[in-house]
Amino acid sequence: MNVYAESSAVTAWLLRQQRGAASSAVLEAADRVVTSTLTRLECARALGRRAGEAGVDAAVLRAAERFLDETVAGWALLALNDELLARAARRFPVEPVRTLDALHLATALEFHAALGSLTMLSLDERIRANAAALGLTVAP
Numbered sequence: 001m002n003v004y005a006e007s008s009a010v011t012a013w014l015l016r017q018q019r020g021a022a023s024s025a026v027l028e029a030a031d032r033v034v035t036s037t038l039t040r041l042e043c044a045r046a047l048g049r050r051a052g053e054a055g056v057d058a059a060v061l062r063a064a065e066r067f068l069d070e071t072v073a074g075w076a077l078l079a080l081n082d083e084l085l086a087r088a089a090r091r092f093p094v095e096p097v098r099t100l101d102a103l104h105l106a107t108a109l110e111f112h113a114a115l116g117s118l119t120m121l122s123l124d125e126r127i128r129a130n131a132a133a134l135g136l137t138v139a140p
Contacts, residue, residue, distance in 0.1 A: 002115045003030040003139070004108040005075065006122035007042035007100075010035075014043060014064050015050065019123050022140030026121050034076040034115070036107040038100065043068055078107050093133035094126065101127050105134070112136060 003026060012020035013027065027033060047065055050056050078084070080103065087106035088099070097105065104127060112118040112135075119139050120131035128138045 001030050001119055002032045002034060002111070002117055003027065003119045003121050004104075004111055004136075005033050005035045005039060006104050006108075006120065006124065006127055007039045007046070008123040008127070009121045009140075010039055010043050010068075011046045012123055014047065014068055019140075023121060023123070026119070026139045030119075032076065032115070033074070034078070034111045034118075035072075036104055037077050037079045038103055038107070040068070040072050040077070042100070076111075078110060080107075084110060092130045094129040097126060097130060101130075105130050108136060109134065 005027065009020075009023040009026075013023040014020070044065070047061055047068070051058065051061050084103065084106045087109065088102035092102065092105060101124065104122075108118060108120055108131065117137070119137040120127065121139050122128050122131065123140075132138050
């Protein structure tokens with residue numbers, strides 16, 4: 001199974017949030033995980049935001065950052081390019097779509113075209129609705 005790991009699902013998994021367990025199961029079952037370079041950035045930013053919260057253990061966050069780096073190193077990443085930006089600028093089946101979500105959807109469509117089948121791993125309902133409308137399998 002080819003899985004596109006969108007940042008909401010990856011962040012929940014990294015932070016061991018309740019909904020992250022379902023993400024973990026999908027990622028572990030994947031033959032190949034693909035994503036945008038944007039996912040790495042969004043996850044790093046989410047971990048950074050947590051660093052400023054009271055009661056958050058800095059050592060735990062550093063471990064999560066290292067784990068993110070090690071994990072993403074084994075994934076196929078697609079950098080943003082003019083073609084992806086152009087696709088993200090067009091309409092999607094379920095509007096409105098935020099800019100970052102449009103970039104994830106455009107990247108997922110590019111991977112889908114290259115790989116043939118793709119499961120969109122996302123906890124974001126707008127992304128999930130659009131992915132399904134675009135013919136992608138949605139998880140969890």
